[in-house]
Amino acid sequence: MASMTTTTPMTAGAAPPGTGQAPANPVLADLVVDWFGAHARDLPWRHPEAGPWGVLVSEIMLQQTPVHRVLPVWETWLRRWPTPAGLAAEPSGEAVREWGRLGYPRRALRLHQAAGAIVERHGGAVPDQLDDLLALPGVGTYTARAVAAFAFRQRHAVIDVNVRRFVARAVEGTAAGPTAVSRRDLELVADLLPADPETAARASAAFMELGALVCVARAPRCPACPVQEHCGWLAAGSPPSDAPARRPQGYAGTDRQVRGRLLAVLRDATGPVEQELLDQVWDEPVQRGRALAGLLADGLVVRCAPGVYALPT
Numbered sequence: 001m002a003s004m005t006t007t008t009p010m011t012a013g014a015a016p017p018g019t020g021q022a023p024a025n026p027v028l029a030d031l032v033v034d035w036f037g038a039h040a041r042d043l044p045w046r047h048p049e050a051g052p053w054g055v056l057v058s059e060i061m062l063q064q065t066p067v068h069r070v071l072p073v074w075e076t077w078l079r080r081w082p083t084p085a086g087l088a089a090e091p092s093g094e095a096v097r098e099w100g101r102l103g104y105p106r107r108a109l110r111l112h113q114a115a116g117a118i119v120e121r122h123g124g125a126v127p128d129q130l131d132d133l134l135a136l137p138g139v140g141t142y143t144a145r146a147v148a149a150f151a152f153r154q155r156h157a158v159i160d161v162n163v164r165r166f167v168a169r170a171v172e173g174t175a176a177g178p179t180a181v182s183r184r185d186l187e188l189v190a191d192l193l194p195a196d197p198e199t200a201a202r203a204s205a206a207f208m209e210l211g212a213l214v215c216v217a218r219a220p221r222c223p224a225c226p227v228q229e230h231c232g233w234l235a236a237g238s239p240p241s242d243a244p245a246r247r248p249q250g251y252a253g254t255d256r257q258v259r260g261r262l263l264a265v266l267r268d269a270t271g272p273v274e275q276e277l278l279d280q281v282w283d284e285p286v287q288r289g290r291a292l293a294g295l296l297a298d299g300l301v302v303r304c305a306p307g308v309y310a311l312p313t
């Protein structure tokens with residue numbers, strides 16, 4: 001096994017992502033891909049049967065949401081709407097209803113809008129070109145790259161918070177706090193990817209899985225890590241992060257909680273709901289009104305008549 005000093009430092013001048021160029025440090029990718037083969041979670045959206053639509057749905061659901069909460073909603077969603085056309089043909093309120101308690105329900109509206117755009121622009125098939133994916137409503141840089149890599153087996157740097165952390169530690173030798181993904185991050189990760197697109201796509205999934213299961217934010221499990229002998233952070237003596245500690249976001253008592261309760265009433269109803277029913281979910285009227293106004297502004301709720309509300313149609 002190579003020593004720590006054999007790790008090639010990444011540079012800001014690395015090749016741009018997706019060029020197909022051979023990686024500057026193939027060792028990391030090889031080790032992580034091997035580890036992935038033995039330790040990857042068996043997730044349904046990683047199966048070929050999931051198809052590009054299943055991958056797109058999973059990527060949007062997994063934003064800020066743990067796998068165990070996404071799994072049942074993803075299964076139900078794909079059973080109900082196995083194609084974008086199926087979802088696009090229904091009112092957006094049905095997407096909000098099926099989203100259930102997954103949280104951040106604006107994602108349900110965005111997914112509905114994306115399904116409509118896929119039908120209109122691409123004949124109902126999720127596009128395989130990065131630019132076309134990026135042009136879909138609600139699909140950002142991360143999601144577009146993830147779908148291109150995981151569904152279409154293309155070579156793209158795919159960077160979520162787990163990959164960002166893994167690369168910061170293993171390649172840059174820092175315990176970087178969470179930051180926005182920069183062009184340089186894309187270059188660093190692209191430089192790690194094998195040249196062959198299929199292997200690169202597998203490496204992208206493997207980096208993400210390693211960051212999620214082993215190179216975790218607090219107390220990384222270095223003794224179980226396949227790249228421990230090449231890790232810049234370990235070689236540097238595991239320096240502490242100088243980023244300010246993040247306080248966990250509270251939920252109880254927040255407007256998010258009130259919005260969740262109001263939306264739950266509307267999801268559970270078969271039709272429009274009177275204001276009095278909504279008033280029962282939260283005692284404090286100012287906060288309740290603010291939460292309802294937010295839902296209306298976001299398009300998650302519509303006012304059918306004075307004092308009567310429903311999911312969007």
Ligand code: SF4
Nearest residue numbers: 215220222225228231
């Ligand atoms: S050795 Fe530790 S810090 Fe380095 S990549 Fe592996 S888990 Fe992360």
